[in-house]
Amino acid sequence: MISLEKKQLVLIEYYQHNMSQRQIAEKLKMSRNTVKKYIEQDLAARQQDTRNLPITDNYVTPPAYKKRNGKKRALTNTVMKRIREMMKQNKNKREVNMHKQQLKIIDIHEKLLDEGFKIGYTTVRNFVNREEKKEKEVFIRQEPTAGREIEFDWGEVKLFIDGKLRSLSMAVFTLAYSNDRYARIYESETMVCVQDAHVKCIEACLAGYKVYFTSVASLGNQLRKSRSARTLRSFELKFEKYDVVIIDELSYISFDKEGAELLFTHLSLRAVRAATIITSNLTFERWEEVFHDPVLTSALTDRLTHRAHIINMIGGSYRILETKEWMEQSNF
Template structure:
């Protein structure tokens, strides 16, 4: 290929210096025919106005050879017909939710070889790329309106909770106008969790956007009827409560809610790329809330205003929907209390106070708690367990039963789930003396003052001359409770005087309580 510089030398020598073609060819080092062709092309191009044509001036266009359009020997009309037929089948599968069963380019090439066509994979690939390029999608840029729309999506997060790795689901909401974000961690993606995420997001926003946008998740879309999609009953209840409209993306068109798609990846990276181990799930939720709050204080990349301040503008535009009662995101059902005084929900057992065995009770399950009701009275409240075949038990629900079956206390499931402080008290002071331990549990159930009981035990352990008994623990805890009610700052004089009184009583009677291992 002759360089552009030599072509320009030929034209400059001819037009400006008036040299002959033969002399120009000798100086530039080109054949006289090439020089003649350059000059003739330039003289011809000067007669045309190329300002409105997709061509350049002849003297700035590099030399080129004419492209040879040879006949394709392998890509015949029969091959093209077969390839287009298979591409049409792929299009049909995409339209009928069978996109994972499409033929790839390598499959099309293998099928052509099986039919006896001698063609290379490269030829097939290039032809398919040209065919698919004709059907490139055109995207319409949207203009966000304040307070109109919010987008929702789930994201998976893998975290170390306690000592074990768990896969959690992160619910994410994003306002397209302000790019304000909300995120919360759940252990599942069930309908109750979706409803609870909506209630928490609206409570944080303090207004309800006009439209909520989703993809075709099972908790939102019940089924497809042709091109129509039916909304689930749970999402219809949420939309009717908050008075918002539901917009669904087209299948496999995540770009239609691109703000939240980007937010899922952005929040997950900003939050859990730096820290992925937490003591419990609540600590992970608090950490995520702090990170999201920090991200919302950043400035919008275009408007140079903080995301939170832009959200306040949206709240002002939607002031009519600000005062909304929170949605009750829970599932209500009836269950019979079994012989262990528990009710079963989704293969897990939750304890119920004694005296209800065999009775029917109402169970209200939310995303985080399980509450048991009997005639509008709340009998028990438990943290919801998302594992299977687990027993969630409260030791205070079985105190009267343990008074009859004291030997069952040491190896009971409810003692193993009791607070660690209670387990330590039993292991250190009450093994073989279950009767007094049950008296202490009964006192704790009535007064709900475990901290004062622990403080009383600590004070008794300071004096080796005083024996630690249940009566003395209750006496000291009660004295501290009465002092706390009388004065906001309890002094040490009451505790010291109480210890002196207990020491005198102990020296007077010289009693020692002995327990029996039942």
């Protein structure tokens, strides 16, 4: 499309610089037919204008284009409303950890077709991407000073206690500089609990405890990388100095011989000397499924259980209960 400014340039070059239509087309990189059309329109306007002015109203009239009878718009308000409804259902599913049950864009498109809407996949995809982009939060990057800022908030944690599912409050502190966290569970969120949580957090910070949290898979990968980069000894010294090491999810990832030996060595370094917390949904008898070595598994469990507190948490999954309640409320 030609802008009003470009149309005016055509007329200026023609009348003031006495350029030919061909020269104007080459200079402005336009079609000769387009240049000819605007010059002829102006000449016709001059013949009809009896005022004999240097310029006519045609100079300030934007180029006009005939409206084409295009296809009927597919992305109507009704379609957009229906897509947003399905996106809201996806959001509800994410909140109860039903990520795999979400509708993909192709599923949304197929549902629209089944409901009688005539719309292309690309149109649906572009609309969903635009909507998701709107919902993304914007964060302002900050540079906190060490030891000067700490964030506090309440969270919810659900635990099976005496066979009953209980909803408890968790006071969570996050150090802005290091991103280290401190958490403590309470039965309520009263001012007394708030004050107690702050006191306990400050005491923990002043105590200077160094805590390291990782998953078994992440720790295994880090040990292999350290061995390859010949920095294993440096990692061992660092691993040994933590006051508490928390290793999560011992059961989902199995180890080869090298990985099992590396993990055994590093956990043995901490035996008796410092606290180590390991979470697993397997009983000790089944740990051999992870390490594939009965001798190593026996030695490892022997070291870990020596002077250890073993907490056996038995109960159903609160996520499944929440999902059932949510499905009943949503009429799935």
